[in-house]
Amino acid sequence: MSAHSSSDSNNSASGDSSNAQASRWIWIALFAVGAIGLACNMFLRQDGLAIRHVEITSAERVQARVVIGAGADSLAKPAQLTSDAAPLAIAAKIWVEPQDPRFATGEITRVDGVAPVIWETQKLLTRKEAAANEALQTHGDGKPAVVGANELATAAPDMQISFADTFGVWIAAFLTLAIFSFLYRDNPIYKVAESLLVGVSAAYWMVNGFWTTLVPNLFAKIAPDLVRAYAIPGLGVSEHPQQDMVLAFVPLTLGFMLLWRLAPKGGWISVWPLAFIIGTTAGLKLVASIEADLIAQAAATMKPLVAYASTTDSSGNAVRAVSVWSSIGSIVGIVGVLSVLVYFFFSIEHKGLTGKAARVGIWFLMITFGSAFGLTVMGRITLLAQRLEFLFYDWLNLS
């Protein structure tokens, strides 16, 4: 018996070993074929390196002082003074373009001793746009270049290779393939991609929460001057700054209490903010679910069983006629909602008429689930197609 089991375990061990060896060879073959294909694509085909181009435009701002009196509304409507949308609620000094027409009218004057700020903005170009720009730059004679069927503008914009974006496309392609490698089996490359995803997405949501919620809603109330100086220059001035500051300490305290969960002792302290969160959710959901889900859905169900449609008779007069399909649709809708609700009603036994109605309800539910399943699969396949498009078109340029 023991000899038998020993031979079994030996067989299993040798099977595992041969499986591992086969797996290794599969990976080696896959990498070899992939590397050769990639090398051929990179060096033998045009645009095989997935090089990305950006259009460079430079921007410049100079600091200007608003001349009080020159523009009566200048300080009352500071948002209009800036060339961009962000309002500067308390700024007497503003940043404007050097060619701002208000310099000429005397509404604003240049602040001496402050250097202008110059920076570049980049616009990522598609392959087609890059090819068109390249054609323009190659011509260089001011005549319109023709790429394909499109005649393009004469002025060639400043375009250059973007190494960051080119590298980004390669990284994105590698990560896409790394995730797809899980379809074969769990492997270290997939695990690297998975770990990256966890770290990056956690930081993404944290940074988003910091800049979109904590800074404008919390820090801006506790230290408005600091926030205005270092993060949100367009921060408005509150009418009740003291009250805002005192009130802001409530969520700040609750926030610290919530973070107490990370401490080894006193975890119960976090129950207070948790109670606040649950209470808020319950209060919001109680009203929202009754209004938006219960009442709205019930109202949408109550349609006339016989539906009419406007049409024209043989002499061209507008008449109302019974729309058979719409009527059937209404009846099916009402029967479906009622029968499914009967199925969900567990306080009475599903026997007799109730049982039959509940059975019809199950059929409706099955059709609903089948439809949801079909739509989910379609959605996932669309995503898959997009990833494949990225690999074949954006990365390998096999279009």
Add this chain to the structure above:
Amino acid sequence: MLRRTIPIIILSATGTMLVVAYFSPFTLSWGETVLDWFNILAAVAFVLGAGNLLAVNLEKVSSRKAGWAYAAITLLSFAAMFIFGIFKVGAVPNPSAPDVHLAGAYEGLPSAFGWMYEYVLSPLTATMFAMLAFYVASAAFRAFRAKNVEAILLLGTAFIILLGRTAAATLLTGWIPVDSAFAVLRLDNVTTAVTEHVSTAGMRAITIGIALGVAATSLRLLLGIDRSYLSKG
């Protein structure tokens, strides 16, 4: 008192205030303030989550547990994305205040945070979800068996929806004239009818059921009947 009574009072007071704020214009601003606080706490919850992630992964790395290298990758990628975002590395200046570095947009491509989103987070997330197509298809192939009426309905509807939303619909039933009496048999029309009437009815009943459940649970919480959250401390 501190562990049970005060949390119950906090929960009931905030929840009731929001319900009252909905009906009374006089307490509308109270409700808005409570909502502001809620959003702040939700943002703090991200910090809590990140703290937890760091604690778990740091412990793995420091004790050299199995897979500690992956934990290190998680930590490094978290740190990189966090620093890029908080300090707005490479962000385009805000044209209204180009001298204030942190006033620039942290999202968008020229910034390092935007680059990480565009070329790391976005492809990883999209591919993860795309891969589910294979697993859903595989699970469906194993589990779907047309052995009774319910299963046939589920399978048949899924099949019709999949056919009707693709070119197969035109291929199979495109020959039926649109204005004929049999136009309802065209797969695209069948798909529309199923989704608009039958599955909408089912989904509507499910939504009504959920709404009743949510309202009942909310009331139980606000009235202090459900206290299960107190054991989370």
